[in-house]
Amino acid sequence: MNSKSLSVSRRVRATPFSKRVEQAGVQAYTVYNHMLLPTQFKSAEEDYWHLCEHVQVWDVAAERQVELKGPDAAKLAQLMTPRDLRRLDTLQGKYAPICDEQGFIFNDPIIIKLADDRFWLSLADSDVRLFAKGLAIGYELNVEVFEPEVYPLAVQGPKAEELVARVFGESVHAIRFFRGEILSFEGVDMYVARSGWSKQGGFEIYVPNPEIALPLWDVLFEKGRDLHVRAGCPNCNERIEAGLLSYGGDMDAFDTPFECGLDSYLDLNADIESLSIQALREKQHTITRRLVGLAFHGEPNLSDVFNYVGGADLLVNGKKVGELRSQAWSFKFNKQLAFAMIDTDYLDNNDCIEVDGMSSIFHEIPFNPDKLMT
């Protein structure tokens, strides 16, 4: 069983879109950055195929922003990530692991440059605001650090571009991946980027105040009727199939970017002031485990091993060689897929790896997010 009842309180924040999400018949949530994030509307499979064929509007307001604003904003952003941010254009975003001085990952946001002295970290699930705040105080940086009133709404699926163009105009066609424009809706300017946590294409709209949230939602539905628009959410099956990692699930604060296969998002030779760069340079050649994709034979039911145990051990001949981190059925490949952190000793042969008594031949699925994250 993979779901239980969720008690709601003000601490588990609703979003400006929650009313419509409820009306659209949301069936389940997770909690992400202390906020409700929908996880299912009809069934995992119906949600999946609809996303692959049509267009969905996702309440991803839980993808909170940390705003860095002031003369030292760029300096603070660079301190937190080993990725070189100097070549970031205005209104461009970059996938950038946030690491501490030992090289462990705290988050993997998209860092968006709004101006030379203004950045957003579009967060995965941890309070990076507190890290940024601590650094800003400790280093006496001239920068404001805060969570702005910005509520991302994603439009995802093959018909997303058409729908977003109908609402924001034809200029959206020219927006490249991880780039954005300031576009207007009912007189309110907002950042609209080609991005999103699916491989089906689409946009994220950074809604800058709660008052405009429902009007925008409603217009997307009015103009998308013939495109079969409906409410959706990040789809676990699709994202694992697509090789998109989830911070906290697939990787955590005990992992380094190398172990998670994020090597290409590090600029270890760049002459930048980053907290983690020295530790990462030292660690890069001593990796003993790596995050990989697994595809299982047959149709094992992995949901039991995820029944509130937070993962499961992987065994070869009774010896632990790694741990399962997330899993889902692939509707496209008709296979059980998973992400697992595995000792590198076992990576080069096709050993039969057991999960709780279920055997599988392991091999990598194309989980590397290279093509999606630039």
Next chain:
Amino acid sequence: MNSKSLSVSRRVRATPFSKRVEQAGVQAYTVYNHMLLPTQFKSAEEDYWHLCEHVQVWDVAAERQVELKGPDAAKLAQLMTPRDLRRLDTLQGKYAPICDEQGFIFNDPIIIKLADDRFWLSLADSDVRLFAKGLAIGYELNVEVFEPEVYPLAVQGPKAEELVARVFGESVHAIRFFRGEILSFEGVDMYVARSGWSKQGGFEIYVPNPEIALPLWDVLFEKGRDLHVRAGCPNCNERIEAGLLSYGGDMDAFDTPFECGLDSYLDLNADIESLSIQALREKQHTITRRLVGLAFHGEPNLSDVFNYVGGADLLVNGKKVGELRSQAWSFKFNKQLAFAMIDTDYLDNNDCIEVDGMSSIFHEIPFNPDKLMT
């Protein structure tokens, strides 16, 4: 409706007690520090009366610890709180708001001194580890900051002391409030403190490794059979009745300790090096709103106004004067109770305050945690 389905993944961590919690028939969870925290077993009312009359074992592993260890541990702890920690005895805990340089609250942990160079911050729901880490790096402090493998288990209710003594020995009777001892269970030493998030009395056991978690749980149930022990959890009705605040719900990062009535946990005249003390000295006389308890006439059903809206406005003659932060029915007083942040202009008269069209005479309930937190 106040509950929905919760999707579970490794990101929403299970605890070493989750297996027993499930077997005990948990009905709902919340997510707290990225971890499952049970919220209901039978009904709110059954859970409430049982807690007030017998003894419950609570899986509060989600009350994560931040450990500060090293020569600068005490310095770092003091930087984060305006409460004077110098007089803290070893194995004593103090309720201590964590504030930034502007005096806003980031968390309200119990800070426990384990040794002169070793502290635990026993957290409410936010990643204070990242704040501590940022400060340690920025100030170049000689201190380790990490989340230790410690999983608190609470034993609460009028018969808690008897049960804990049966398991850990008669010395527990001598433990004073917010004090603790290192006691042994099956050869494993652990910190046992007289504390917990209820007004019914009890202890918190800081279980130092997952292997001992289920054996300890089982012994508590074996030895507590005649005390009518059962699995429980923080009870929203009891905690509001008792005046215990919830960080993130009743107070958040846009509030100061003064606004939340936490004046007595600040040592503004102490000669301590604390980030927030200067800002708090300046802000203490300019408070324009305050967190208070409300008791409503009649039996208004407030659950609707909390239906994913994250609070509700309070009105006097149509003008907004504050916002509701949490609410629950008091089974003892037979009244609807709530915490609300209200403009101080409206505090001194018994104006009729409306909530979404429901009227109420406002007055304070004894929510100040003075007597519980020392």
